[in-house]
Structures are given as structure tokens and as C-alpha cells.
Amino acid sequence: MRSNGKLDRFVVIGGGISGLTSAFYLKKEAELRGREAHITVVDPSERIGGKINTLRKEGFVIEKGPDSFLARKTPIIDLAFDLGIGNELTGTNPAAKKTYIVHRGKLHPMPPGLVLGVPTEIMPFAKTGLLSWGGKARAMLDFVLPASKAEGDESLGSFLSRRVGPEVMERIAEPLLAGIYAGDLNKLSLQATFPQFREAERRHGSLIRGTRANRGKGTAAPAAPGRLPKRAQGSMFLTFQNGLATMLEALTEALAGCDSRFGCKAVAFRKNEPGEADGPEAAPYDVLLSNGEILPADGVVITAPAFDAADLLEPHLPVDALRSIDYVSVANVVMAFDKAAIGIDFDGSGFLVPRSEGMTITACTWTSAKWLHSSPSDKVLLRCYVGRAGDEEVVDLPDGALTDAVRRDIKSVLGITAEPLFTEITRLHRSMPQYPVGHLEATARLRAQLRAEMPGVWIAGAAFEGVGLPDCIRQGKDAAAIVYDAVEG
């Protein structure tokens, strides 16, 4: 495959966590293989990191995008240690582990034993004020309803309403899962989001029984917790004590010697047939940039969102798999207060709001309680979320109207009327990919076509095999090995 005897040239499209990880591990692959690589990262934004966006201000560490990751998913922990920043990891405040759900305007603690909305302990579930007796009884039918014999994918919503009934789905599962995908459960693929649910039904004849059997298996602490700093051990969620941007800073340093084009978009992609392009610069692919530059490439990793990736690949391949991934727009409103002006000592990480409550916010994180490093000790930091599938117009309300709506909800649930010290609004348009039913097969087909028709080109990132930061990192790392294998031939 190599057309230039000395150098392997790679273009990474997208400077979010998937692309940066890919560039980092491409560099490592080159070292391992004893080869020399020239790597260029391209991104239309002037700012590195894609969705990751940490603001450090007045002693606060404010996450405007993702705020943490699941400790049991190790690729991000491996990357942290590969980057030499493992000692910066930190866990949630052990005194703020509870999560609440709003029901009829009031906060109810999530019953202990819920795993992703599935009850695994019967007593707390039986006692919760979140559900009616009918709703609880309907959920218990899961123990006796036969497992579906149908093969193939279905929606998360159809599965959950089949197994535990509409009330558990609407009052618990939907808000909880909206706190991951901001999605409509009736459209999200079960296989691409929670394949373990279907597996529980298949193997144990019941979602609840299966979830109980799996509880503790790989769900809590990460493998080899001993390598984590003490303050990170035993926590389900982790982050860095100076924010997720720590990872971007370490990656920037590790990628010194690589090239980048920030503020510049990849606009097209040319595949050169052998013999078609000549000269010392000739390469199997050319990536055309919005500034008119052409980057010759032996290997390309595309990590742009599916709709942007589709524009690039459309002239070469069928891209319906990419076009069928919808994206939901969300926003978050972060407010800082003087602790003295609030007068509540919150004992949880935050609360979720079911759609049926008719509020603007979908969730609220009591950030200063969940993450002790995030705020000075005499301050309170709240992060409120708006926008979910079917309710996205709210994201584009003008700043004043958005803040007013959020403050109305905070007043009605928490009684907070204090004036914020400052407010930070972040809008993330088309930011949450919604994996449609059949997503995994469609992705596999697309990748098989890429392998066959465009060796050396790969596609990875949040649109494909998991939206979580660790999943993006795993995909970026895999992409580096796959693309390098193809380039080395």
C-alpha cells in the first residue's frame, strides 16, 4: 500500500477524544512497528477536544460537555496511565451517592438496588413512593412472563414495556436512560445500548433475575483498582481533579511532533487508483481541506459525527447507515451560588425529571456535592440539563428565557430563589447520537465495505460503538491498529 518509501502518512479527521486517541495510538503503533509516521489531525473548530470542554473559572472546574466516565470501562484509565496522568484521577464524593427522581413535583430517592432502572432488591422497590401498587405488580410480572423468542434487534422501549411495564419505564427507566442518551426509548436500539438486558431475558427468563445474577460482575470497580489513587477507588464514576481537559492537555503534549489543522474542515476525499497519482507525494488517498490544502494520506481515520462523515464518504460508498443516525440537541445551564445563600445541604449527586412532570429541565447535577474538586468549599455549583428527543426547541431559547425557565424549575423542586453569582450556558446542537434499531449490523456492513473498497480508511467514534468517553477511546485505539495494519500491508 505504501507509495512513499520513508513515511506513513495519516490524516485523522476530528479532534475530539476519538480522533486524538487515534492519533496518539497511531504514533505508538509507528514506534512499535519501527516505522516513521506523519500524523495530521484536522478539525473545523479552533478548540481541541470536540465535546470535551472544561472551563476553569474563579476556583471552579466547570464541565460544559461530558463531566465524568464509568470506572468499570477501562480504556480511558489505560489511556490516562499511558499519558502519565493516572494520578490525577478522582472519584465522586462518597457522601453524595444518592440520586433522586422527581415525581409529582417532589424528590424521591431512587430505590437502592436499581441497576439502570431495573430493580434487583425487592423491599426498597416495594416501598418506593415513585410507583403505584399496580406499577410495582406489573414489574413483578417480569418473573413469570415468557422470554421473547424473536431474533434480532428491537427498541429499548418495546423491550422494557414488555418486561417491566409502562410505569417503571416512564417514571424510572426513561429518565435514567435519558441521562445517558437524551433519547426516545422507542427509537433506541436495544442491542447497541444495553445488550445485557436482552441477554438477561434470554438466559434467565426474566430481566430482574438476570440483572440480579449479573450484579457486581464488572459493574462497580474497574479492573486492577490498585493502580488508582485512593480518592478514586471504589467510585462508580471518575474524572480528573482539574477537569477532563487534563486529558486534552496531556494528549496535546504527547502529540508534539504531529501536525494539526484546527479551524479547518475536511471537505472531500479522493481515492487514487494505483498509477493514477504519480510523484513523490502520491498517496492512495487525498484529503481536501476547506483552506484549499490537499493532504496526501496512506491511512485515514474518520471520527466526525455521522452526518459529517456521510458527506465525506457519500461519493464512495452507500452511507444510509450514517444518515439513519439521528442526533439530539441538548444544552446545559451551570449556575454558581454562595453556599450561605442556598441553605440546603444536599446529600445526593442530583436528580432526574421524567417527561410527564412537564418541566423544562431533564436533570440537575448538584455538581459541588458530587465532585468536591469542582467548587470552592463556600460555594454551590448546579448543572441543569435541557433538551431531549422530541423536546429540542428549548435549546435555542434566548439566554435570558432559558435561564428563567431553568430557575423556575430549580425553585419549584429545591426552593432555591437566590441570584446566581454567574451562569454559564452551553448549547450542543446535534450532539447526542441515537443508535437506531439494527445499528450494530448496519455499522458492521459499512465497515466491511470500507475494508474491501477503501483499505486504510476507518470510521470510529461516538456514532458507532458507544457514546461514553471510554467507548470512544477504545474505538480510537482500535482504529489506529486497524489502519496501520492496512497501511503496512
Ligand SMILES: Cc1cc2nc3c(=O)[nH]c(=O)nc-3n(C[C@H](O)[C@H](O)[C@H](O)COP(=O)(O)OP(=O)(O)OC[C@H]3O[C@@H](n4cnc5c(N)ncnc54)[C@H](O)[C@@H]3O)c2cc1C
Ligand atoms: C452534553 C453531553 C454530555 C455528555 N456527558 C458524558 C459523560 O458524562 N460521560 C461520558 O462518558 N460521555 C459523555 N458524553 C458523550 C461524550 O462526550 C461523547 O460521545 C464524546 O466526547 C464524543 O467524542 P468523539 O471524538 O467521538 O466526537 P466529538 O467530540 O464530537 O469530535 C468529533 C470532531 O469532529 C469534528 N468534525 C466534524 N466534521 C469534520 C470534518 N469534516 N473535518 C474535520 N473534522 C470534523 C468536529 O468539529 C468535532 O470536534 C456526553 C455528551 C454530551 C453531548
Ligand SMILES: Cc1c2[nH]c(c1CCC(=O)O)Cc1[nH]c(c(CCC(=O)O)c1C)Cc1[nH]c(c(CCC(=O)O)c1C)Cc1[nH]c(c(C)c1CCC(=O)O)C2
Ligand atoms: C442520574 C443521572 C444520570 N445522568 C445524569 C444524571 C443527573 C444527576 C447526577 O449527575 O447524578 C446527567 C446526565 N449525563 C448525561 C446526560 C445526557 C446528556 C446531557 O444532556 O448532557 C445527562 C442529563 C450523559 C451521560 N451520562 C452517562 C454517560 C456515559 C455512558 C457510557 O459510558 O456508556 C453519558 C453520555 C453515564 C450515566 N448517567 C447516568 C447513569 C445511570 C449512567 C451510567 C450508565 C451505565 O451504567 O452504563 C444517569
